[in-house]
Amino acid sequence: MAVHTKHPASTPPAAPVREKTGHLMLRGWCIFVLFTALSGTAWINAIGELPTAVMTIASGVLSLGLWFAVRPPVQWRRLPWFTMAYVLWAGLSLIWSQWREATALTLLLLGITTLQALFVGSVLTWREVIRAISSALKWVLALSLVFELWVSLFVRVPLLPGFVPRTEPVDPILYWSRNNLFDDGRIQGIMGNANLLGPVALLAIVVFAVRFAAGAPRRVLLGGWIVVAAYLFYRAASATAYVAAAAVVIVLLTVLLMRRARRPGERTRYYLGFAIVGLGGAAAFWLLRDAIFAALGRSSDLTGREMIWQAVLERAVERPVIGWGFSTPWITSDPAFDRWILDHGETVMQAHNVWIDVFFQLGAIGVILLGMAYLAYIWRSWFFAVDRPRWDLDADRPYSPLTLLPTLIGAILLVQGLAESSPLLLWGWLFLVMFPFKIKQSPHMGEGAAELRIAIERGELTTRIS
Structure with a gap:
């Protein structure tokens, strides 16, 4: 006859492990x-340059303090x-810079962005x-859509920075919306x-799709976010x-x-095949660029980009080794940049090409250092994606869709850098620092001292977080 006991041998039931409040705030x-x-x-555009500068500096100081606290x-x-x-060389350019105030100001932005990348x-x-x-991108996309909807429904006229409605027409390049x-x-x-907006919407599509493939929770809602990102990507044109x-797909x-x-x-064989296809595709793109850009509604000179490139290169070759001094972006209030190159009557803030911009600012040495940084990023992220995770005798572990993300983002940055200088600052630079750093610190997702230590500190050991 079975006998029930009040002292079972199994582990008593317990509430599921929850993340600590401190770690939730840190992630927030x-x-x-x-x-x-x-x-x-x-x-x-919302609060002005000075408040933004103060907020940027304060956020860097806070992240540094949290870094020392969390250790x-x-x-x-x-x-x-x-x-x-590259960051060190940009800092040294303060010695020979022809616009030292602009160099000092933009170096501060570069340093804070680098710090934030290492911190995260x-x-x-x-x-x-x-x-x-993914969460940050959702905020950007949602606020962008709500902002445009608010302007169309309530303001009903174009909006200038500072929430200033504009009834009299001005050059569209000045409008916030x-x-x-x-x-x-x-x-x-x-x-x-x-x-x-276009590259950020593309980035969102990639991030959301990777998380969807990885089996993230609330996949129906995530699919809705992919639709929103695709809509903004299409409307940004x-x-x-x-x-x-196209590069991401390839x-x-x-x-x-x-x-x-x-x-x-x-x-x-795959490498050789794709190299042939890639070189052939690049040649065809260059030869047919007039028809391609006409189909996209753009001129063959990339809407005046060639004129900007020519002007910057003419000045860059005067100091080809060390450049004229770091300034990313160009500070248009500085006499050296004010009214130098005009687009629609406004002073241009960048060379609209990463490599030309770096050659102009930091010379051939800067180009070599940045090229090596990109090469190291692409190399590590590529094998992070294509190699099966292995750190012991088990050679059959499944691939994770999440490991695709760094190399796909690298493709976006490389292509965007051909027509924009924006990969040199903000999210472009932050990702260029953060992903190689993360790959070197934790070559396998979910394994290694850094990954396990953080999991322990937040109250769990190997619980999967998608």
């Missing part, structure tokens, strides 16, 4: 940091050294980093620039973002093919 702060980087010039495990010998060397990468695990990026939501014009979101989207297909390789030498 990281989301704000990422939102600030992804929202571009939104803060300047996450960091292998200091495994920093992204080429990126750090060190205090969050891989899955938390991707989840935080052009009130185009209900017509066929381009929309600009909270950034006030369609060429900034950025030619650069369209080309970047890189994704290549990675998935590489993951299917089973025999030695099989990847070599």
